[in-house]
Amino acid sequence: MKITELIQRHPWLAWILFGGTAVIVFLVGWLGASIMERRSEAVMQYQMVKPIADWEPRNEVWGENFPREFETYRSTTDTSFESKYAGSKKRDLLAEDPLNVVLWAGYAFSREYNQARGHYYAINDIRNILRTSVPQPATCWSCKSTDVPRLMNKMGPANFYKGSWDSLGHEVVNNIGCQDCHDPKTMNLRITRPALAEAWARQGKDINTATRQEMRSLVCAQCHVEYYFKGKVEKYLTFPWDKGFSADSMEAYYEEVGHIDFVHTLSKTPILKAQHPDYELYRTGIHAERGVSCADCHMPYKNEGGVKFTNHKIASPLENIAGSCQVCHRESEETLIKNVNDRQDKVMEVKLLAEKALVAAHIEAAAAYKVGADSSELVPALKLIRSAQWRWDWVSAANAVGFHSPLEATRVLSTSIQRAEEARRFITQVLIKHKASPVVPMPDLSTKAKAQAFIGLNMPKLTAEKNEWKKKVLPVWDAKAKERQGSANY
């Protein structure tokens, strides 16, 4: 007899079947929920194999407790991935775009400037770059190492910033890592860099009230931001956000405090050098507006043997589209990469127009001085160049070639072009007034070597001096650091 016929004869059987199914569904659900609960307890309690001391800078020591996070973090040493514009491979940005050399004439960036790579290289790269051959303040270490919170706790931030870069070389030896973003007792995200907390406080906000989702970007905003060193002696690390986060607001801030990073050797313009305003540019984009954090794209979840954890291999998301983008977007990997590259191509096109206009303005101003113009005649042009260069650099120095906010990046670059061209028109009038040709010939700037020779850099000499210094100083720093690491109270 079929079950349907049975039910027709005895209707109460249907109720028994229904009740039985309900009980089974409930039991399966309850079991599932209890497994989930256990798992989240396992994640939340952080059974430490070895308690972590308050200012422990060594990532390996934290790693003993959290092998998955540590292994993925350590794989930021992998430099094999390269995308169209970024990636972890060492890329010489001056060779890729020699116009940068001329834009930074008079500043150490014209000597060497590379694409950012993994956090694990931070110490190595700051030691080796030709920019640290000129005297730098200790403030330069601020975004490079887990030793920074340790030293700031010991010395106080103001004393930390005041010293010279060299004076802390033997102290700052551990690469960016766990201590920079985590509380060692609870493993909660925390802010260890006072400059960020102070910038929030000046806006009347307490950083301790940030939500978890905000923290997933703010830990990055400790370093991936625009900043300057306030005070000739103090060199106090400061974020120029008092008037807002946009290129315009920060420019207004810098005008008010009269900040100058360097004077351009060709045009004599007092220049503002933008650092890497990744967080600020990101904030103007659609992802930030929709509440997507830096960690959502750069630190997606990963599954290993049923354990879900945060992938600490912070790098280009194009290396891992499935984890980084396809959590939210249904498009294919090829489409998503194309979407990124399309936006970058367009930003790059406008960025190069801004560079050409700016380089011409610097060279034409130099020509005006040559025919007898003095800087007072060029004041309006220099103001325009200063603004144009800040706006170009604000986008150029930020990572991702504008992807974090393509529309805003393009807007800011267009205002750069407008100001640079306006400066050039003004300089042309000055040239005519001095009876010189308004058409200034442009030098050959097609390679990094030619551009560096044009601005008068002796690269073989600078490189030889750096190599001498490395041979002499680095072994001493490393020996001292090793000695200290062996001692009880590191």
Ligand code: HEC
């Ligand atoms: C919607 C996803 C997304 C968010 C959110 C996001 N990024 Fe990115 N980021 C990207 C993409 C895509 C690139 C371009 C990678 C490439 O061209 O290879 C990139 C590039 C970068 C790079 C350069 C990578 C390299 O290979 O050198 C840095 C640094 C960076 N982002 C930092 C940040 C920071 C800091 C935040 C938060 C303030 C952030 N990103 C938010 C997607 C994102």
Ligand code: HEC
């Ligand atoms: C640049 C900042 C940063 C650094 C450096 C960093 N983390 Fe994290 N970590 C995060 C973020 C963001 C999360 C996600 C937290 C959240 O969503 O609440 C996280 C989550 C974690 C978690 C929670 C479990 C999980 O995987 O989601 C552990 C444990 C952890 N990290 C350990 C480490 C260890 C160990 C190191 C050093 C090897 C380290 N982290 C370095 C930012 C960082």
Ligand code: HEC
């Ligand atoms: C303590 C300062 C600091 C913090 C905090 C920090 N970064 Fe970085 N980041 C750096 C520096 C410095 C570099 C460049 C290292 C190099 O090239 O030697 C870098 C490089 C990168 C790169 C390029 C990696 C590659 O392989 O191309 C990405 C992407 C990045 N950071 C994203 C982030 C994100 C996302 C966060 C937050 C979760 C974050 N960073 C937090 C300082 C920091």
Ligand code: HEC
């Ligand atoms: C946490 C969810 C989330 C993640 C992760 C994410 N996105 Fe998005 N993305 C969004 C949302 C939301 C929008 C806005 C569109 C909307 O609201 O319909 C958006 C918009 C976009 C747009 C169109 C914006 C524009 O400039 O016109 C592109 C392109 C894009 N995402 C690419 C990416 C890529 C590439 C990644 C990975 C690196 C990524 N997204 C990661 C949620 C996400």
